[in-house]
Amino acid sequence: MNNELATVLGYMEKERGINRETLFLTLEDALLTASRKSVGPARNLRVSIDRKTAAIKAFATVTVVERVTSKHDQITYENARRIHPDAHMGDQIEIEVTPENFGRIAAQTAKQAILQKLRQAERSNVFEEYRGRVGDIVNGSILRFERSDIIVDLGRAEALMPAKERISSEIYQAGDRIRAYVMAVQNNDMGPSVILSRAAPEFVRRLFELEVAEIADKTVEIKSIAREPGFRTKIAVASRDAKVDPVGACVGMRGIRVKNIVRELNGEKVDIVRWSEDIKTYIANALAPAKLLKIEIDPEIPGVVHITADAEHLSLAIGRRGQNVRLTSKLLGWKVDIQRDEGDVTFVEKVARAVDSLAAIPGISHENAQKLVEAGFLNIEGMLAADLNDLEELGFDAATAKNLYEAAAAAQQQNEPAVLEPEPGATE
Numbered sequence: 001m002n003n004e005l006a007t008v009l010g011y012m013e014k015e016r017g018i019n020r021e022t023l024f025l026t027l028e029d030a031l032l033t034a035s036r037k038s039v040g041p042a043r044n045l046r047v048s049i050d051r052k053t054a055a056i057k058a059f060a061t062v063t064v065v066e067r068v069t070s071k072h073d074q075i076t077y078e079n080a081r082r083i084h085p086d087a088h089m090g091d092q093i094e095i096e097v098t099p100e101n102f103g104r105i106a107a108q109t110a111k112q113a114i115l116q117k118l119r120q121a122e123r124s125n126v127f128e129e130y131r132g133r134v135g136d137i138v139n140g141s142i143l144r145f146e147r148s149d150i151i152v153d154l155g156r157a158e159a160l161m162p163a164k165e166r167i168s169s170e171i172y173q174a175g176d177r178i179r180a181y182v183m184a185v186q187n188n189d190m191g192p193s194v195i196l197s198r199a200a201p202e203f204v205r206r207l208f209e210l211e212v213a214e215i216a217d218k219t220v221e222i223k224s225i226a227r228e229p230g231f232r233t234k235i236a237v238a239s240r241d242a243k244v245d246p247v248g249a250c251v252g253m254r255g256i257r258v259k260n261i262v263r264e265l266n267g268e269k270v271d272i273v274r275w276s277e278d279i280k281t282y283i284a285n286a287l288a289p290a291k292l293l294k295i296e297i298d299p300e301i302p303g304v305v306h307i308t309a310d311a312e313h314l315s316l317a318i319g320r321r322g323q324n325v326r327l328t329s330k331l332l333g334w335k336v337d338i339q340r341d342e343g344d345v346t347f348v349e350k351v352a353r354a355v356d357s358l359a360a361i362p363g364i365s366h367e368n369a370q371k372l373v374e375a376g377f378l379n380i381e382g383m384l385a386a387d388l389n390d391l392e393e394l395g396f397d398a399a400t401a402k403n404l405y406e407a408a409a410a411a412q413q414q415n416e417p418a419v420l421e422p423e424p425g426a427t428e
Helices: 003-015 020-039 077-083 102-131 201-211 246-251 253-264 279-287 311-318 320-332 347-359 366-374 380-385 388-392 398-415
Strands: 046-049 056-065 074-076 092-096 137-146 149-153 158-161 177-188 191-197 220-228 232-239 269-274 292-297 304-309 335-340
Touching: 020 046, 056 077, 074 077, 077 092, 102 177, 137 158, 137 201, 158 177, 177 201, 201 220, 201 232, 201 253, 220 246, 220 320, 232 246, 232 279, 232 320, 246 253, 246 269, 253 269, 269 279, 279 292, 279 304, 279 320, 304 311, 311 320, 311 335, 320 335, 347 366, 366 398, 380 398, 388 398
Parallel strands: 056 074, 158 191, 232 269, 304 335
Antiparallel strands: 046 056, 056 092, 137 149, 137 177, 149 158, 177 191, 220 232, 292 304
């Protein structure tokens, strides 16, 4: 028995996970290429490895002839009868052509070819294994960094987490254990490439599927997810069973379920929203606890909704740097326009608006506009309804009062629609 070869095959099968028969076939193919130098240009050369003893033999197909003219392709009738007693002239028979030093020479020549074949077989196994795991969450350890990309050791394969799939707020170090979402598995010349992500919304979806039994058994359905990795995620859920509260199921007893997910996301905020077929109810749920006064679907522009929020809740609805309304828009698939309730304006704001409005008129300074508004002149019409004496009583000199009055009159005239004079000869 070829003990050395048997040991190598046993190691490859156990440690690399490659099927033993695949190893035999791979080795036979590699040895066939190498044996041509040892055996010669024989026709239909074949190499066989005994599955029990690991003994290597080479065989060639030759033609039975009366007189040999090509020693690599022919054999005499007498010699053929010694090997195959039933051989006849013109028959094609297979004979063993294993040279004495075949094992040593073939092994040396085939070493690189064998290793290459084994690597191909191993890569094929890895591709087949992980191709079916797209959409799963895998565990691994950070092996090294290639620029901003991370190479993750999954045990039997190395995976790549591109820079854009990292969470920018997370700090990684070699040797750290990490969980990530399998985005894709690609097979190329360099072997299978497993692409991981921690930034994808699907990563959060899969975490909920693993953590929440009601989602796993389809009682609760995830309708939509919007995410800004490392900062905030909104997830809309609905229940197929009227007795099951979808939000409560995701939160869990004392919030344990969602806390586990937030812990995995290193503190990223997670808002669980109750989905509704009614878009207005859905919007209100998505922006809660902000108080919304009015929700209107734009009649002219599809996919646009206009929202009027309570003055005190406007900043809450919009969120820091617009994050809340931005995520809500992604969650809904609608463009969300949030405005403040114009009827809910404080006195100070009204005064400031009146001052700015008068100061925008050419010829009226901001300081003079302030005096006019404090005296009760809030607009152009109020100024023109007074006379110059009224303006002088406010502390303006005669020249300034006249200039203010004329500036207001000019602004009103400019704002009035032009009246076209009829052309000569035209009749009404």
